[in-house]
Amino acid sequence: MNTADQYLKAVFLVQQIEDGPASTGALADRLGVSPASANEMVGKLADQDLLVHEKYKGATLTDAGEERARDALATYCVLERFLANVLDVEEYRDEAGQLEAVIDETVADRLDMIIDREPDCPDCFDAEADACSHLVEQLGEAGAGAGAGD
Amino acid sequence: MSVASQVDSDGQLARLLQIGIVLEEVVEARAYEHYQRLPDDERDERIEELLREAREESADHRERLKAIVDRLDIDEDAAIDITPLVREQYAQTGPEDFDGILYDQLNGEETAYKFYDDLIEAIERSETSFSIDRESLLSTLRDIRETEAEGAEAVAELMESRT
Numbered sequence A: 001m002n003t004a005d006q007y008l009k010a011v012f013l014v015q016q017i018e019d020g021p022a023s024t025g026a027l028a029d030r031l032g033v034s035p036a037s038a039n040e041m042v043g044k045l046a047d048q049d050l051l052v053h054e055k056y057k058g059a060t061l062t063d064a065g066e067e068r069a070r071d072a073l074a075t076y077c078v079l080e081r082f083l084a085n086v087l088d089v090e091e092y093r094d095e096a097g098q099l100e101a102v103i104d105e106t107v108a109d110r111l112d113m114i115i116d117r118e119p120d121c122p123d124c125f126d127a128e129a130d131a132c133s134h135l136v137e138q139l140g141e142a143g144a145g146a147g148a149g150d
Numbered sequence B: 001m002s003v004a005s006q007v008d009s010d011g012q013l014a015r016l017l018q019i020g021i022v023l024e025e026v027v028e029a030r031a032y033e034h035y036q037r038l039p040d041d042e043r044d045e046r047i048e049e050l051l052r053e054a055r056e057e058s059a060d061h062r063e064r065l066k067a068i069v070d071r072l073d074i075d076e077d078a079a080i081d082i083t084p085l086v087r088e089q090y091a092q093t094g095p096e097d098f099d100g101i102l103y104d105q106l107n108g109e110e111t112a113y114k115f116y117d118d119l120i121e122a123i124e125r126s127e128t129s130f131s132i133d134r135e136s137l138l139s140t141l142r143d144i145r146e147t148e149a150e151g152a153e154a155v156a157e158l159m160e161s162r163t
Helices: A003-018 A024-031 A035-047 A063-086 A092-099 A105-114 A133-138 B010-037 B045-071 B083-093 B098-125 B134-161
Strands: A051-054 A058-061
Touching: A003 A024, A003 A035, A003 A058, A003 A063, A024 A035, A024 A058, A035 A051, A035 A058, A058 A063, A063 A092, A063 A105, A063 A133, A063 B010, A092 B010, A105 B010, A105 B083, A105 B098, B010 B045, B010 B083, B010 B098, B045 B098, B045 B134, B098 B134
Parallel strands: none
Antiparallel strands: A051 A058
């Protein structure tokens, strides 16, 4: 997944958590980058009309940006579910975060052939839990049943 | 996490190689399923040979990747048997005719090529010292990537010969 798609996914999730625009500080925290880097990338994505950036408020995805963010989130969901269900990785969130930059959408599509993703993916992704709500529930983790973003 | 596409540790490298092993297993298992389910009137020597070669090539790649993981400084066992999962899902996602089988095979080879290409780039970008020799690692991965390209070409040629 390229850097732009990782940012769009992060904006999508932070918007859900904050119930409003995603601040560059929150994006920087989520992505583990400096606020200056986050600010620069947000500017580039705004130039491509993938989000709208309002000073002192934050970033809001456009329809085109949201479409790409949802595709990126679905790719990420495949990776999380693959790590958790096929490879039995307990720290699947951390590992998915480390690996997502190297895993392309086409590779995720292939991995998707051996996992059981729910038809409502990626709507079932719980931004607070940073995982698919079905997966959280299936694994019996704390926070199961927390509201998934729609 | 990191937004940069690079490999930062033995553990991360091992996990990516494990994903490569699974991709190879998917190609191998689907080639087997394709062969088993090929309708009688669609069988011919060329596709049977292509599927047999695909299976043998994937098995060889899988063994080479596993050998690398075994040499890395990690506790994990690289072996995973995903054949039952592939079989289970094949009924829902498996192609039903000759052209569909070839397209699926082409997709598998191209996806594996893309995976190795991205992995090689991520290793080249990394400054991490792995517990195995970097050049030998890259040489193996480049060799596997090359055979994936050749595999994709062979499928494409067979597809073209049918049009």
